[in-house]
Amino acid sequence: MQNKRRPLVAGNWKMNGSVELAKQMIDTLDSSNIQNVDVLVCPPFPFLSEFNGFSGSVGAQNLSEFNAGAHTGEVSATMLKSLKCDFVLVGHSERRTDNGESDALVAKKVSVALEQGLTPILCVGEPEAVRESGEFFNHIQAQIDAVVDQIGIAKFDNIVVAYEPVWAIGTGKTASPLQAQQVHEFIRQYLAELDAEVAQGLRILYGGSVKAANANELFSQPDVDGGLIGGASLEPQEFLNICLAAKG
């Protein structure tokens, strides 16, 4: 039987990179013949087509909640599919902050991605003040509830969740393996109350200052199924080393 929780390592380039970096990344990853890990690169929209023929997967960093029409500057799920995307990040904290994406909008985007056959990577996580207040489980639960209400628990079979504590993103301040495990376990147990089988098969990635040097310890936690990598995914060899750390 296929391992539904096969490790996944996703690189989120954010608003960085170039055609040249795409070529270097593909060369490095394709020549490494990585086994037993799903590798995903999420470059900015203009570089998606550079990944045609890449041995791993390609994904987008965002999608529109609309399918087509007069929505200037938006990119639809159908367009992403035509560019061979399999995945799309939804609700990254930078979009929640910079673009005011609400839990409800994020839930709608997850639904649209699924309808068009994309696998959404639902990003959740608490800001520093929420962590310090001790209310982080409630914060994450609300982010997840919005999506459960929109799509139902059964469709979590076709999504990936990424836990990214906002205070750990791009700060060099990684969550400890214990802190990551604690939240991942919470997410899985919370969803297991709705459907144990779906929760057991759900991939939950950790994101926030992951590097090759700390990846192994984070990925060894029982409920951590890989990573969502920002800064370190811009360096081909470093990203490859993180992918290799996920294969167990």
Ligand SMILES: O=C[C@H](O)COP(=O)(O)O
């Ligand atoms: O999507 C990736 C995350 O925001 C993590 O970014 P980072 O690895 O630069 O901290």
